[in-house]
Amino acid sequence: MTYFIDRRPNAKHKSAVNRQRFLERYRKHIKRSVEEAVNRRSITDMERGEKVSIPTKDISEPVFQHGPGGARNIVSPGNKEFLEGDKIRRPGGQGGGDGAGEGGASNQGEGDDEFAFTLSREEFLEFVFDGLELPNLQRKPLKSLEEIKMVRAGLARDGVPSRISITRSMREAYARRIAMRAPIKRALKEAQEALAAEERKDPVLRNPARIVELKAEIERLEKRIEAVPFIDTYDLRYHQLAAQPQPSSQAVMFCVMDVSGSMTQNHKDIAKRFFLLLYLFLEKHYEKVELVFVRHHTAAREVNEEEFFYSRETGGTIVSSALTLVNKIIEKRYPAGQWNLYIAQASDGDNWDDDSNICRDLLVKQLMPQLQYYAYVEITPHEHQSLWHEYETVAAQFPERFAMRQIVDAGDIYPVFRELFKRRLSQEQ
Amino acid sequence: MSVARKPIATGSDWNFSVLERFDEELARLADEYRLDTYPNQIEVITTEQMMDAYASVGMPVGYHHWSFGKQFLAVEQAYKRGQMGLAYELVINSNPCIAYLMEENTLMMQVLVIAHACYGHNSFFKGNYLFRAWTDADSIVDYLVFARKYIAQCEERHGVHAVEQLLDACHALQNYGVDRYKRPSPISAEEEVRRQEEREAYLQTQVNMLWRTIPDAPNGVSPLPGSLHSEADPLGLHRGGIYPSEPQENLLYFIEKNAPLLAPWQREIVRIVRKLAQYFYPQRQTQVMNEGWACFWHYTLMNRLYDEGKVDEGLMLEFLQSHAAVINQPGFDSPHYSGLNPYALGFAIFMDIKRICDAPTDEDREWFPDIAGSPWRDTVEFAMRNFKDESFIQQFLSPKVIRDLKLFLIVDDDQMETLEVAAIHNERGYRRVREALSTQYALSVREPNIQVVEAAIRGDRSLTLHHVQDSRRPLGRSVYPVIRHLQQLWGFPVHLVSMEEGRVTRRYQWPIEEENKEVS
Numbered sequence: 043m044t045y046f047i048d049r050r051p052n053a054k055h056k057s058a059v060n061r062q063r064f065l066e067r068y069r070k071h072i073k074r075s076v077e078e079a080v081n082r083r084s085i086t087d088m089e090r091g092e093k094v095s096i097p098t099k100d101i102s103e104p105v106f107q108h109g110p111g112g113a114r115n116i117v118s119p120g121n122k123e124f125l126e127g128d129k130i131r132r133p134g135g136q137g138g139g140d141g142a143g144e145g146g147a148s149n150q151g152e153g154d155d156e157f158a159f160t161l162s163r164e165e166f167l168e169f170v171f172d173g174l175e176l177p178n179l180q181r182k183p184l185k186s187l188e189e190i191k192m193v194r195a196g197l198a199r200d201g202v203p204s205r206i207s208i209t210r211s212m213r214e215a216y217a218r219r220i221a222m223r224a225p226i227k228r229a230l231k232e233a234q235e236a237l238a239a240e241e242r243k244d245p246v247l248r249n250p251a252r253i254v255e256l257k258a259e260i261e262r263l264e265k266r267i268e269a270v271p272f273i274d275t276y277d278l279r280y281h282q283l284a285a286q287p288q289p290s291s292q293a294v295m296f297c298v299m300d301v302s303g304s305m306t307q308n309h310k311d312i313a314k315r316f317f318l319l320l321y322l323f324l325e326k327h328y329e330k331v332e333l334v335f336v337r338h339h340t341a342a343r344e345v346n347e348e349e350f351f352y353s354r355e356t357g358g359t360i361v362s363s364a365l366t367l368v369n370k371i372i373e374k375r376y377p378a379g380q381w382n383l384y385i386a387q388a389s390d391g392d393n394w395d396d397d398s399n400i401c402r403d404l405l406v407k408q409l410m411p412q413l414q415y416y417a418y419v420e421i422t423p424h425e426h427q428s429l430w431h432e433y434e435t436v437a438a439q440f441p442e443r444f445a446m447r448q449i450v451d452a453g454d455i456y457p458v459f460r461e462l463f464k465r466r467l468s469q470e471q
Numbered sequence: 472m473s474v475a476r477k478p479i480a481t482g483s484d485w486n487f488s489v490l491e492r493f494d495e496e497l498a499r500l501a502d503e504y505r506l507d508t509y510p511n512q513i514e515v516i517t518t519e520q521m522m523d524a525y526a527s528v529g530m531p532v533g534y535h536h537w538s539f540g541k542q543f544l545a546v547e548q549a550y551k552r553g554q555m556g557l558a559y560e561l562v563i564n565s566n567p568c569i570a571y572l573m574e575e576n577t578l579m580m581q582v583l584v585i586a587h588a589c590y591g592h593n594s595f596f597k598g599n600y601l602f603r604a605w606t607d608a609d610s611i612v613d614y615l616v617f618a619r620k621y622i623a624q625c626e627e628r629h630g631v632h633a634v635e636q637l638l639d640a641c642h643a644l645q646n647y648g649v650d651r652y653k654r655p656s657p658i659s660a661e662e663e664v665r666r667q668e669e670r671e672a673y674l675q676t677q678v679n680m681l682w683r684t685i686p687d688a689p690n691g692v693s694p695l696p697g698s699l700h701s702e703a704d705p706l707g708l709h710r711g712g713i714y715p716s717e718p719q720e721n722l723l724y725f726i727e728k729n730a731p732l733l734a735p736w737q738r739e740i741v742r743i744v745r746k747l748a749q750y751f752y753p754q755r756q757t758q759v760m761n762e763g764w765a766c767f768w769h770y771t772l773m774n775r776l777y778d779e780g781k782v783d784e785g786l787m788l789e790f791l792q793s794h795a796a797v798i799n800q801p802g803f804d805s806p807h808y809s810g811l812n813p814y815a816l817g818f819a820i821f822m823d824i825k826r827i828c829d830a831p832t833d834e835d836r837e838w839f840p841d842i843a844g845s846p847w848r849d850t851v852e853f854a855m856r857n858f859k860d861e862s863f864i865q866q867f868l869s870p871k872v873i874r875d876l877k878l879f880l881i882v883d884d885d886q887m888e889t890l891e892v893a894a895i896h897n898e899r900g901y902r903r904v905r906e907a908l909s910t911q912y913a914l915s916v917r918e919p920n921i922q923v924v925e926a927a928i929r930g931d932r933s934l935t936l937h938h939v940q941d942s943r944r945p946l947g948r949s950v951y952p953v954i955r956h957l958q959q960l961w962g963f964p965v966h967l968v969s970m971e972e973g974r975v976t977r978r979y980q981w982p983i984e985e986e987n988k989e990v991s
Contacts, residue, residue, distance in 0.1 A: 043510035044494045044589065045567070046487055050515060050574055056523040057543040063635070064540030103538055104643050104952035106919045112944030113884035117908040119811060120802020121879040121895055129889040130881070159544035160551070 065165060071096045072161070076169040080319075080456045092166045095156040171323050192283045201280025215277035222270045230263040292330040293382035293414075295320070296368050297350065300389035302339040302359035309421045312452055313388035314351050316419055319459050320386055321347075334371060338364035344371065361393045361429060362400040369408055378412035385413060391420045391427045398428040405436050410444065417462045418446040476780040483577035483789075487515075493582045493781075494589070500775050501590045504848065506768070508593040509608060510567040513585065521573050522546050524561050530747075531563055532615040534622040536638050562588040564596040564754070566608035579789045582782070586772040591765030598856045599760070601753035605649075611750060618743045625736050637737055640956035641723065641744035646918055648723035648748035718922040718937065722957070723748070725923050731932065732962035741960070756859040756914055763817015764855050766798060767825075770818070800876060819872045820863070824851050827869065834870060865909040870901045880907045885943075919946055921967070932963040940971040946979070954981045 065072060075094040124130075161169070197210055237256040240248060297317045301310065321333065335350035336342055339357030342364040364387075372383060393401070410416065420430055430446070437444045447458045479496065480489045494513070501508065516524070526543035527533035563569040570588040572581055596602050626634045719725045723745040727738050754761070773794075777787045800815035801807040827835045828847035836843045842850045854867055873896045880894040880903055894900030894907070910916050920939040927933050934957070938946060946969060958965040958981040967979040 043567075044491075044498065045510070045512050046490060046494075047512060047514045048487070049520060049571075050517050052516075052520070056520070057526045057540060059535045060526065060537065060540035061543055062540070063535060063537035063631075064544065067537045067635075101541060102949070102952075103639070104949035104956070105646055106921055106938075106953055107947035107949050108919055109945045109947035111885050112940075113882065113886070113942040114944060115893070115907040115910065116881045116883060117811070117878050117904060117911055118803035118881065119800050119876040119878055120804065120808075121877040122802070122804075124879055124892045124895055126892060126895055126897070126900060128892040130892065131889055132883075157541070157545065159548045 065161075068096055068101060069169075071100065073169055073172065076161075076166060077456060079166075080170055090166075091161045091163045093158060093160050095158045098157045101157055167322060170319075191286050193286045195282045195284035197279045198282040199276075199279065201282070205281045205283075207279045207281050210279040211273070211277050214279060215273040218274065218277055219270055219272070223267055226263055226266050226270075230260060230267070233259045233263060292332070292380070293384060294332040294334060294376045296334045296336060296371075296383075296385040297321075298336045298338070298364045298368065298385060298387040299350070300339070300359060300361070300364075300392070301337045301355050302357055302392065304359060304392040305390050305421075309390050312421045312449055312455060313419075315452065315455050316388055316449070316459060317386070318351070319455065323459075323463065332376075334368075336364050336367055336371075338367075342367040359389075359392050359394060360397050361387075361389065362397050362404055365401055365404045365409065369404065372409075372412065383413045384415045384417075385409070386417045386419075388419050388421060389429065390422045391424075391429050393427065393429040395428055398432040401429065402432040402436055405433075405444075406439060410436065410440050413443060416440075416444045418444075419449050419458060419462075420446065421449045423450045476783060478783040478786070479781050480578060481783050481785065483579065485576075485578040485581050489578065490581055490585070493776075494585055496776060496779075496781055497582075497586055497590060497772055500772050501594075501768075504768075504771070505852075506590055506594045507597055508568065508590060509565075509597055511585075511589040511593060512567040512569045513589060514569060514571050515574055516571050517574055518550075521561065521571060522550065524571055528751075529561055529563055530615055531565075531569060531612060532619050534619045534638075534743075535626075536642075537635065538639075538642065560584040560588045562592045563611075564602060564606055564608055564750075565611050568593040568596065568608070569612075577789070579782075579786045580793070582776075582786075583769055583773065583790055583793065587765045587769035590772065591768035592761060594768070595757075595761050595764045595855060598852070599753065599757060599859075600857055601757060601859055605753050606750050614746065618747065621743065622740060625740060629736065634740070636959070637740055638744065640959050641741055643953045643956040644722050644726070644960075645744055645748040647921060648721060648745035649752045650721045650724065713925045714928050715923065715926065718924045720920075720922045721745075722921070722923060722936075726957075726960045729926060730961050733960065753859075756861070756912075759813040759817040759820075759860045759912065760855065760858065760863050761817070762814045763819075763821045764851075766794075766814055766818040767821035767851070770794060770822075802877070816864075816872075816876070819875060820867050820869075821851055821854070823869050823872050824854060824867055826871075838869060839867075860912040861909050861914075864912060865905065868905045868908065870896075873901055873904055878904050878908065880904050916941065919944075933966060934961045934963065935966045935968065938967060938969040940969045940976055943971065943976075945969065945977065950979055951981065951983075954979060958982065 072094050075096075076092060079092045197207060233256055237253065237260065240253055240256065297320065299310075299313050299317065305313070333347065335345050335347055337345055337350055337355070338359075338361070339355065340360045340363065341357075344367065368385060372378065376383060405416070416436075418433055420426070426448075433444075433446055437446055445462050447462060449455055449458055479492050490513075494511075522543060524531075525546045526539045528539075528542070533539060560573070561571040568589065570584070570593075572584055576584065596606075596608060602608075622634060622638075715725070715729075723741055726733075727741040727745065730738075730741075733741070773782075773787070773790050776782045782790075798812070798815045798818045800812045824842065825847040827839055827843055828845050828850050831839075831843035854863065858866060877896055879892060879896065880900070882891045882893045884891075894903035896904065920941070922937055922939070923934065924937045925935040927935070936957075946967075950967065954965050954967055965981050968975055969977040969979075
């Protein structure tokens with residue numbers, strides 16, 4: 043007897059839980075590998091998973107085993123030239139022998155001391171962003187319509203046919219039928235019993251009129267039972283929907299980048315990576331985050347994501363142009379009362395000298411009061427210039443919400459990123 | 472004589488109706504050969520599902536544990552890098568017998584796999600004495616479901632971490648979860664659920680009985696002072712012999728019943744691991760036989776299909792190539808060598824039994840007077856039913872197979888400067904090679920022999936185990952992590968003593984600090 047079953051449509055990822063347990067258990071090891079990987083990778087690479095290695099001794103499952111030493115007999119196949127009594131040098135001994143005996147030629151290629159496996163993209167990002175959070179995410183007043191979600195809220199007697207609850211309607215109908223039939227059934231039973239009693243009597247004592255009367259009564263009652271409707275309008279029940287406002291926080295993140303002539307390709311790559319991390323981070327953690335990309339040289343322009351990262355443009359540097367544009371966009375599209383506002387800026391610190399204090403004033407007077415957080419990374423191995431110093435005064439005024447760090451080479455990006463977006467919990471304590 | 476060829480299907484594509492027709496043919500032939508099998512449940516699965524099945528060591532339903540995740544990642548990695556092909560099939564000792572077939576297999580592969588797993592392995596599971604004694608094919612799936620549910624409940628109640636640590640400790644000892652000489656009662660899921668709660672309560676009282684300090688009620692012997700007065704122990708507190716009265720080889724059972732501090736749910740989990748270890752116990756001892764038997768039958772059945780014209784030459788050639796790859800045995804000096812191939816060895820022996828029955832030579836008559844010339848079908852059946860690898864090789868490895876595989880015996884003694892070739896495939900060597908190969912498959916030699924000898928119930932509650940050392944082979948370095956796990960389960964210090972011929976060769980203990988104290 044044989045049954046064939048096609049299991050292919052069945053759930054995959056049966057091992058998902060076990061896999062998670064494993065990753066959880068070796069979190070520390072994996073995190074180290076992931077950090078190395080992020081520093082090593084190029085931007086376009088972030089979309090794939092990562093190969094991770096853990097020392098085998100750290101994850102072994104020990105059992106009682108024989109160790110090396112002592113005397114043992116080994117039977118092997120493929121004897122060509124050996125005769126009984128031959129002595130063979132130990133493999134691996136002086137001169138290397140001819141490789142006879144145990145385990146001579148097994149594990150080649152991959153070393154045995156590393157357990158290697160591949161993280162999926164999701165798992166990889168999970169580790170990259172582990173412990174990071176958008177700073178100062180506040181609950182803002184609910185935005186009007188979009189935030190309302192229809193939820194099921196019990197049952198009602200009225201509604202549209204498409205929302206009929208069949209089970210509940212049938213149950214009501216059933217209950218009603220029982221209730222309506224019960225008294226009739228009782229009367230019917232009584233009548234039938236009376237009729238039976240009458241008919242059991244001696245023919246002489248029977249009352250023919252009574253029998254006729256009872257029979258008529260029975261017939262009438264049976265008709266009444268039949269007349270009870272199977273389902274009635276009273277029985278119908280409808281699923282009820284209620285509008286429930288969903289408390290949710292929405293945020294917008296402005297990515298501001300300098301693409302002026304003073305930014306070398308290397309600078310841009312680093313800046314791009316910083317934003318890319320940021321972008322992946324937001325995409326992953328917050329569904330309701332909007333992104334606005336602003337690139338600037340002497341003039342600022344809002345661009346789409348593609349253009350932001352991949353198109354080329356050069357010129358001088360006026361940082362305030364970008365800040366002004368951001369401010370305009372905020373006024374027009376993202377009123378501070380409804381949105382959490384974040385700005386992340388990357389630059390090489392180069393700016394027209396008299397522009398830096400304009401930037402500071404713009405920040406202190408207009409932007410900072412509305413913002414949740416401002417992160418500035420300066421990508422330069424050189425001395426800081428006026429922009430950095432002006433920003434330092436801003437940071438002093440808004441220590442909680444303004445952060446600035448310097449990045450020298452690609453290896454710094456990830457640590458700086460982590461530092462900027464570390465869970466704020468520890469700082470508050 | 473040539474047969475009119477009417478192949479059931481040609482090419483390499485398959486579909487369910489074709490498979491069903493092949494299965495009907497195979498079932499008919501198997502019936503003709505009197506193969507006694509469980510009903511088959513053949514499940515077609517994807518590559519990923521096969522990796523899942525691998526990771527859960529072939530249990531169709533498994534409880535959650537990180538080690539299975541590790542297994543999965545390892546399989547996935549090896550498979551993706553092309554280092555390893557997945558098995559074409561996986562078969563579970565259950566009733567009905569569940570066999571997984573990969574969807575990527577060609578038609579030939581599917582037919583081969585059905586013959587191999589659904590008629591070969593299946594009949595082995597049903598017939599071999601070890602499987603009959605140790606496993607209950609009817610209830611294993613139910614039991615696995617019970618185990619998974621129970622462990623999930625424990626995780627909810629006591630936390631994933633606590634359960635994980637317990638499982639780690641149990642897994643370390645799972646090869647020591649079997650009574651080799653007692654037949655266990657079959658496990659049944661309903662029974663387990665029904666009895667599990669009362670067992671929890673009852674077990675706990677039993678343990679308390681063992682550790683309680685109140686003397687026994689004066690019915691019969693009183694443990695209190697009086698008779699047998701001794702200077703060293705005037706109150707007679709240490710009388711009553713040591714516990715357990717005989718060494719115990721089933722460490723997990725001993726822990727389950729006697730570990731003083733385990734909570735009832737912990738005992739139950741120890742029991743689950745022990746029961747599952749018991750289920751796999753026959754498989755660990757019959758690998759050569761089981762694979763050999765399955766290969767023998769797929770080879771026989773496929774040839775019959777060909778003889779009857781049910782498959783075409785193309786499929787048959789593909790089959791022969793695949794079969795040759797499966798039973799290939801590279802020599803010890805080949806770069807592909809990774810030990811003896813159980814498929815090759817088992818297949819060679821079963822084929823040779825058949826040859827000895829059908830066309831015995833003088834040598835066979837001398838070596839196998841009982842089976843030479845006997846009906847082959849009955850003889851292979853007898854061999855399949857009544858042996859395990861160790862005894863099967865001892866009984867049936869013929870000089871011809873030793874010659875064919877060119878087996879030779881090497882003695883590796885660390886006190887000698889060189890390895891020595893002790894026997895080769897000649898008149899003088901056959902018996903020694905056979906003896907040594909048989910021993911090589913004996914579980915008792917492959918795994919260190921370790922037993923509980925004393926639980927100091929009247930002392931510091933420490934647990935003492937003996938390792939019976941053989942041929943000066945010491946324990947591997949993993950001994951410390953294992954006894955640490957053992958100590959976690961037992962709750963008090965654990966001592967492990969390696970003994971050879973009555974002499975102590977090495978002592979291990981956990982916690983280690985104590986040792987240092989003694990030394991200083």
